[in-house]
Amino acid sequence: MAGAIIENMSTKKLCIVGGILLIFQVIAFLVGGLIAPSPTTAVAYTSVKCIDVRKNHHKTKWLTPWGPNYCEKIKDFDEAVSRQIEANDIVFAVHIPLPNKEMSPWFQFMLFIMQLDIAFKMDNDLKENAEITLDVSLAYRDDMFDDWEEIAHAIELRKLKCTFGSPKTLESEGRHYDCDFLPFMEIGSVAHKYYLINIRLPVNERKGINVGIGEIKDIRLVGIHQNGGFTKVWFAMKTFLTPSILIIMVWYWRRITLMTRAPVLLEKVIFALGISMTFINIPVEWFSIGFDWTWMLLFGDIRQGIFYAMLLSFWIIFCGEHMMDQNERNHLSGYWKQVGPIAVGSFCLFIFDMCERGVQLKNPFYSIWTTEVGTELAMAFIIVAGICLCLYFLFLCFMVFQVFRNISGKQSSLPAMSKARRLHYEGLIFRFKFLMLITLACAAMTVIFFIVSQVTEGHWKWGDITIQVNSAFFTGIYGMWNLYVFALMFLYAPSHKNYGEDQSNGDLGVNSGEELQLTTTITHVDGPTEVYKLARKEAQE
Amino acid sequence: MSPEYFLRSLLLIILATFSANASNWLYLAKLSSVGSISEEETCEKLKGLIQRQVQMCKRNLEVMDSVRRGAQLAIEECQYQFRNRRWNCSTLDTLPVFGKVVTQGTREAAFVYAISSAGVAFAVTRACSSGELEKCGCDRTVQGGSPQGFQWSGCSDNIAYGVAFSQSFVDVRERSKGASSNRALMNLHNNEAGRKAILNNMRVECKCHGVSGSCEFKTCWKAMPPFRKVGNVLKEKFDGATEVEQSEIGSTKVLVPKNSQFKPHTDEDLVYLDSSPDFCDHDLKNGVLGTSGRQCNKTSKAIDGCELMCCGRGFHTDEVEVVERCSCKFHWCCSVKCKPCHRVVEIHTCR
Numbered sequence: 001m002a003g004a005i006i007e008n009m010s011t012k013k014l015c016i017v018g019g020i021l022l023i024f025q026v027i028a029f030l031v032g033g034l035i036a037p038s039p040t041t042a043v044a045y046t047s048v049k050c051i052d053v054r055k056n057h058h059k060t061k062w063l064t065p066w067g068p069n070y071c072e073k074i075k076d077f078d079e080a081v082s083r084q085i086e087a088n089d090i091v092f093a094v095h096i097p098l099p100n101k102e103m104s105p106w107f108q109f110m111l112f113i114m115q116l117d118i119a120f121k122m123d124n125d126l127k128e129n130a131e132i133t134l135d136v137s138l139a140y141r142d143d144m145f146d147d148w149e150e151i152a153h154a155i156e157l158r159k160l161k162c163t164f165g166s167p168k169t170l171e172s173e174g175r176h177y178d179c180d181f182l183p184f185m186e187i188g189s190v191a192h193k194y195y196l197i198n199i200r201l202p203v204n205e206r207k208g209i210n211v212g213i214g215e216i217k218d219i220r221l222v223g224i225h226q227n228g229g230f231t232k233v234w235f236a237m238k239t240f241l242t243p244s245i246l247i248i249m250v251w252y253w254r255r256i257t258l259m260t261r262a263p264v265l266l267e268k269v270i271f272a273l274g275i276s277m278t279f280i281n282i283p284v285e286w287f288s289i290g291f292d293w294t295w296m297l298l299f300g301d302i303r304q305g306i307f308y309a310m311l312l313s314f315w316i317i318f319c320g321e322h323m324m325d326q327n328e329r330n331h332l333s334g335y336w337k338q339v340g341p342i343a344v345g346s347f348c349l350f351i352f353d354m355c356e357r358g359v360q361l362k363n364p365f366y367s368i369w370t371t372e373v374g375t376e377l378a379m380a381f382i383i384v385a386g387i388c389l390c391l392y393f394l395f396l397c398f399m400v401f402q403v404f405r406n407i408s409g410k411q412s413s414l415p416a417m418s419k420a421r422r423l424h425y426e427g428l429i430f431r432f433k434f435l436m437l438i439t440l441a442c443a444a445m446t447v448i449f450f451i452v453s454q455v456t457e458g459h460w461k462w463g464d465i466t467i468q469v470n471s472a473f474f475t476g477i478y479g480m481w482n483l484y485v486f487a488l489m490f491l492y493a494p495s496h497k498n499y500g501e502d503q504s505n506g507d508l509g510v511n512s513g514e515e516l517q518l519t520t521t522i523t524h525v526d527g528p529t530e531v532y533k534l535a536r537k538e539a540q541e
Numbered sequence: 542m543s544p545e546y547f548l549r550s551l552l553l554i555i556l557a558t559f560s561a562n563a564s565n566w567l568y569l570a571k572l573s574s575v576g577s578i579s580e581e582e583t584c585e586k587l588k589g590l591i592q593r594q595v596q597m598c599k600r601n602l603e604v605m606d607s608v609r610r611g612a613q614l615a616i617e618e619c620q621y622q623f624r625n626r627r628w629n630c631s632t633l634d635t636l637p638v639f640g641k642v643v644t645q646g647t648r649e650a651a652f653v654y655a656i657s658s659a660g661v662a663f664a665v666t667r668a669c670s671s672g673e674l675e676k677c678g679c680d681r682t683v684q685g686g687s688p689q690g691f692q693w694s695g696c697s698d699n700i701a702y703g704v705a706f707s708q709s710f711v712d713v714r715e716r717s718k719g720a721s722s723n724r725a726l727m728n729l730h731n732n733e734a735g736r737k738a739i740l741n742n743m744r745v746e747c748k749c750h751g752v753s754g755s756c757e758f759k760t761c762w763k764a765m766p767p768f769r770k771v772g773n774v775l776k777e778k779f780d781g782a783t784e785v786e787q788s789e790i791g792s793t794k795v796l797v798p799k800n801s802q803f804k805p806h807t808d809e810d811l812v813y814l815d816s817s818p819d820f821c822d823h824d825l826k827n828g829v830l831g832t833s834g835r836q837c838n839k840t841s842k843a844i845d846g847c848e849l850m851c852c853g854r855g856f857h858t859d860e861v862e863v864v865e866r867c868s869c870k871f872h873w874c875c876s877v878k879c880k881p882c883h884r885v886v887e888i889h890t891c892r
Binding site: 037038039040041042043044045046047048065066075077080081084085086087090095097098099100101102104106111113115117121123124174175176181201203205210211213214215216220222224227228229300301304305349353356450454 | 873876
């Protein structure tokens with residue numbers, strides 16, 4: 001590894017490479033900020049209260065709020081009281097999307113949250129820890145005049161978390177409770193044009209179902225989906241990035257196989273990082289346009305998880321391999337202490353994700369957060385993952401600290417060393433500091449942009465130009481980590497200057513004793529030649 | 542439909558057009574017998590609309606039911622907010638709906654204008670989100686400047702459409718007069734204040750939906766406040782309303798506080814021109830029903846107390862047996878099983 005390209009590059013060339021990468025970085029931000037719309041849209045739906053008249057004449061099972069064959073509606077529940085309609089005959093129907101619109105596979109996913117409007121009434125107060133039982137079903141059709149086809153049906157329990165701002169007196173009757181919104185539904189593909197949700201709130205006094213849930217006035221849903229424009233820009237970006245990373249990966253691996261020695265751990269890790277990046281990049285999402293693959297959301301999570309785990313492992317191993325102490329590492333087993341937490345943490349998050357999004361493949365209305373046990377389980381997984389992450393960062397910080405301590409130690413003894421050794425260590429220090437710098441820069445950028453996109457509203461206006469901050473954040477950061485991996489593979493690939501020249505180790509006067517001490521960098525076989533050349537170059541300059 | 546009825550309603554439309562009251566469209570709230578407004582001819586028959594509103598009605602038939610619901614909502618809310626005051630927002634079955642009180646530039650008029658324009662914006666927005674209207678959202682302002690529509694960038698909030706419709710329907714009367722008289726300025730200001738009461742009280746809610754539900758992906762939206770909340774906000778503005786007079790700045794006429802020591806009013810505040818009558822005595826000519834016969838609270842020192850409510854005329858006290866519902870079992874909707882409880886209460890009514 002000693003002969004990495006970055007060490008042999010002149011400052012000028014390094015600046016040129018940096019400049020080119022910077023240009024691509026800016027383009028990545030601009031693509032998101034100027035071309036793409038905001039990443040997601042939230043659409044508010046108010047459910048229509050239909051009356052289920054099936055008892056009288058057998059009609060279709062589905063009640064449609066508007067359009068052909070729309071249901072018999074009531075405006076409010078006072079009307080229901082006067083018409084002696086029972087709670088069990090009322091169906092809350094929501095048609096997705098709103099009139100004159102169509103859903104599209106480009107929306108990628110849909111998730112819904114539910115908000116209940118519950119009015120306060122003196123003698124019909126909301127019970128403490130009230131639970132609401134929903135009988136929900138979801139259907140689709142692709143033509144306005146087709147019949148509805150069922151996708152899912154479930155009976156779900158949701159806890160109501162409501163507060164009441166005013167004193168509970170006769171005066172404040174009719175005011176609404178402040179209720180937290182409830183997770184309602186999540187599906188990982190939008191393969192159909194029209195969807196229909198039917199919600200019933202069945203009452204069973206004997207079993208205590210839906211008793212003491214106050215006076216429900218309305219059920220509102222908010223549907224969130226990815227914007228088609230954003231999906232298109234995102235796919236385009238992925239399609240462009242995949243070959244770029246793939247090409248540099250092939251090039252990088254060829255470099256390594258050309259060498260006389262076997263690849264060392266650090267080189268393997270960098271290659272693995274490239275693979276995981278490509279794994280994210282490969283635009284398999286194109287298939288979601290043609291196929292109804294609901295598992296795409298879960299698959300995307302897994303892909304991201306693998307990349308994060310790989311990136312974190314890479315940082316640890318990079319630090320370890322630049323430790324410049326006498327320990328021989330070069331094996332993953334040498335890093336079990338640090339990589340262990342990453343594995344445990346990602347495994348926890350994987351299990352959690354399987355419990356949430358995995359189960360949602362079967363039942364889109366499921367949410368792990370709705371039950372007591374589920375919430376505790378989910379919290380446990382997340383806390384364990386959090387602890388692992390903290391542990392990891394402690395290790396990482398400690399390792400970085402150790403490296404810097406060793407660097408300062410080595411720097412003080414540098415002048416006393418033989419030239420080859422000195423150059424070797426200087427190369428190591430430079431390589432480490434360089435990566436440290438760009439990693440910190442990338443991490444800082446990510447954090448800053450994350451905060452900015454969280455704090456500001458979705459878009460900034462600059463005269464006529466609107467900049468979508470959130471989209472710019474996603475494309476920019478995504479592009480940045482791609483460039484990071486790209487630069488890593490390019491700059492840390494073995495230099496070709498090693499090959500085709502005679503390996504004149506002896507010239508340098510590196511005696512065997514010294515050579516043993518260089519083992520930390522593993523690749524001393526190639527190293528000295530490289531370092532020697534560097535020395536000559538510097539001498540010439 | 543008899544020609545007599547038609548003539549009568551035509552006459553009423555003409556009357557409405559020439560009376561100085563721009564809130565006559567609120568009479569829609571009274572027209573529950575008309576049924577759904579689904580044909581263009583119905584628009585002509587609607588009492589209380591001015592000619593331009595009739596044209597709007599014809600162009601936007603599907604919205605008219607929501608306008609009517611907005612008017613009902615506004616009246617209900619007004620009556621709730623003023624249930625304990627001498628003027629209790631009671632409506633008449635003739636035009637003008639609120640009597641003459643609202644035709645003058647009083648505080649009460651300010652409130653009625655504000656709550657009714659808010660009511661229309663609210664009801665139209667609600668109708669949008671329940672799919673009753675076809676023109677919402679995408680046709681007007683699409684957010685983010687990309688005009689490619691729903692599939693590319695989604696649609697703008699429905700509230701934008703609701704507010705825009707309220708502006709064009711409710712404000713049309715004052716706009717047609719060129720917005721020069723101080724009364725028109727006052728009405729326009731209060732209409733806008735009503736809509737601001739919704740817009741400035743929108744709740745921003747967010748949902749995180751990144752990897753494993755992290756906030757890497759976060760979507761926020763604005764939710765409309767409940768209409769009761771809008772009513773409460775406007776009632777507060779009513780209590781702190783500013784008395785204004787017309788003044789010219791350059792060539793434009795504006796309303797400024799009469800008392801120059803007061804803070805200038807903001808867009809959200811209500812303004813009025815004339816002081817209100819005391820609403821004590823029955824005065825049909827001015828549309829004041831008076832407080833005679835109203836129930837009052839003997840122990841209260843506030844405006845609902847018998848002292849103030851009855852304007853010092855004193856009150857009767859009757860013992861009445863009322864049948865109340867007690868130990869009820871409720872369902873979330875529709876079904877109430879109660880026992881009747883008999884109770885004797887003292888009711889105080891103003892002389």
